[in-house]
Amino acid sequence: MVPFRLLVYPGFLFLFFCAMLFSWLDRRIIARVQGRVGPPWYQPLADFIKLLTKEDVLTTGAHALASSVLPMVSLVSVLTAALYVPVAGVSADSFDGDLIVVLFLLSMPALTYFLAGWVSVGVYSIIGGHRSLLQYFSYEVPFLIALAGPAVLSGSWRIADIIAYQGHTIWGALTQPLGFLLAVVGLIGKLKRDPLDIPKAKSEVVGGPLTEFSGRKLALWHLALDMQTVVGIFLLVNLFLGGSRFLTGLPAFPVFALKALGVLLMLSLASALYARLRIDQLATLGSRWLAPLALLQVAVVLWMRG
Amino acid sequence: MTKTTVPIGPQHPLLKEPMSFQLGLEGERVAESAMRIGYVHRGIERLCQERSYVQNIYLLERVCGICSHVHATTYSRAVEALMGVEVPPRGVYLRALMCEFERIHSHLLWLGVIARNIGFDTIFNYAWRDREIVLDIMEDLSGGRVSHAANTLGGSRFDLTDEHRDKILEQLQIMDAQIQLLLGAVEHERTLRERTRGIGKLTLEQIHRYCVVGPVARASGLDIDLRRDRHEAPYDRLEFAVPVHTDGDVWARTLVRVQEAVESVSLCRQILNSLPEGPVTTRVPRRVPAGEAISRSEAPRGEVIYYVRSDGSDKPARVKVRTPTLTALVTLSEQLADVQMADVSVVLSGVDLCIACADR
């Protein structure tokens, strides 16, 4: 049972499938909003396979070992985090305090992203790396505080317990609407999606830290980012939208899938709605609005618990 | 703090045409900048001396890919002045009609480019989608989407029937609604405003010093528009406003351009409704008498000037082209001083760089 959960559902294969599906849906939604058609369903998979077959170029002066290890570290930490995030109530493993481990593992990709810029020596990579670190400090604090809300309310740092708590009360998004919104904003920052794609803004720093990567390594980076999207969305669904519970009697998986697609829709619309922020604007936004509001939300939660 | 040198160009996702910037960065702040152009210098002025007057129309149309018609028109006007030929009124109106379509097309294209550069793909797609309407009209009129070849010495190459005119008026109706949408977004959308406000500021005094023309000058409060100031046909009989703002930043330039596009839609409508009857061309002599002429017009990016000297043969002795982009390039080093790396893209797209124009 355990190898099946690790490798197939809700493990690697399922995540891979979701990563491709979500990336396609995301592109499709944005395209429709902008009056375009968007790519066919096999596009993300085709992109992935194409990148795997491309030549792997290493720039002069780049650290060979580090640049091949970093994308793997990023991917592995996302996959490890995925073990503890239940999909429709099923997770590969669970223990008391797994939320903290998941949060820690989900911030690993940001650090590897920064290091990727650092080891590949290009000017754009280094600037992009600096930016990703600055961005990390802006979104991570409000994101963590916002995610602490449901945990404090249910009195447990175990994701399964938080889902169960919402099951016999109501959704976290209804008790903490502000916290949910902040968590979505934080997730956008974490995934470096429009409008917070500051570290990889094409018109400013070409490709950011990944400018000098190509071939298999780039494919792994993209896969890690797509999987991070999936895990992040699943996490929000579990913590704020009550996991797979909706009305009693409805099957778990479709409900969970619908909620996940709902969060994805929010992310896609946000990237279609806004222009990219500047790094100092994001820092101001983070410290002046996001972090205080997140603290306010936690204070309200504490008051609610009495 | 250590300084990093960041190359922007000759090839960079930000630039649609090759030019090169070396930015000296202190952290994210631009401390110094050096510019180099000339990567697409094609020697058009020299080539003009080796081609006949007729052939030059098509060559000069290729100075710029976006405002091609206005170049050909300005050149034709200079040559017609040398020949002493007067273009029939219908021809003048049709030339102006094409110029105004081109202005809408150019400004929408620019809005798309700057939206893309600040990561606002929705506006980019909307602007380019709406620009397609104008391109279709122009293709329908002249047979070409970008190189219209709509000019000939002595008048216009295309003519309009009444039903054709009604069809265009219908399309302009759609265009009007779409442009209002974009104008609303520029005026009210918050992230777009935050990214462009206070960036690339030029004062009126700097505009005067660097002889800047066009929308960049009008966004800094210099009320200059050759269409109005030269009292030339047909603009002296049409009603239009010249949008002027005083902020001098990229946001003001955005507003000026989109408002100008709105004015141009109204101008197109007026031209179509008051089109005089008669022929569109007049016969011109094959030889051009010796002499010199200067012709100016307001291109989408500002004043275009042609100096043509003839020595009596069938080829011009000298054709000088001054494109508006060249004036804006000088101001870039001042605009780039002390901005953030992230704003370089906004500054560069804010002046509406047409590098092929500047290089010729």
Added chain:
Amino acid sequence: MPFRVRSLIYMVPQIIRSLRAPSITVRFPFAPAVIPEGYRGVVKVHAELCRGCSLCVRDCPAAALELHRENRETYRLIYHPERCAYCGQCELSCNFGAIYQVNEISRSTLHLSELETVLVDRKPEEEDSEG
């Protein structure tokens, strides 16, 4: 800076509207490409009207037309689509209405030389039969 909710959600009605509108992308290879009627495409000639006066050759800005003349009756007018700027000046220059443009685009080939088209191949006996 004052906080206004409208400025943050300004684009929402617009994108909902465009979600409902049809997409404007043309699926090119699968949908027919519509070339408008007035499109200036490749150059053709009414061979019987051509007098071989070479006005079109002289005015062509891209040197896409060539006239090889052996004597008054024998000449060939050759067209190079790869050089053509599709400006239509030849049509304007022709005094006999012989040369014209159609709304077709030039086909693609593997070798440039295959594009070369003989527009007029006039020989004396043809002239006789017509006259």
Added chain:
Amino acid sequence: MELVKDVTEMRARVLATFAEAFPGQDFETREIPTDDVVITLPAGNVVAAVGALSEKLGMTHLTTITGDDMGDEIRLLYHMWHGCGLTLEVKLPLTDPRIATLTEQIPGATMYEREISDMFGVVFDGHPDLSRLLLPDSWDGPPPMLKSSDGAKEDQV
């Protein structure tokens, strides 16, 4: 900004200004289409003339500078605009053409002067940076717009 309405007025005003600035000098003038007055000046007078124009008439808009190789001399045309056109014409010798720079009065002239120095080999004395503008840095032929030059060599295209 008060604009001059027509060419005759422009000619009268400019000549009055010049009579004040350069007493006792005669200037050859001609009108060319469309709306332009050409006034021929000695090469040494351009800077002073532009200074007088901006001081007395408020004309600061230099549209461009045209270089023109006439075969026996190089002509520089300073095109200005203030409601209607004004062109200051200067003649320079073909060998060692030199003229004082305008960049102090009008910083916008920088690009135009660099272009002329590229294309015609004219040296602008006092220009802050007369480096290559349009030509490649490796260009070693004669200035390409001169009649004596036969354009770029094959490997420089």
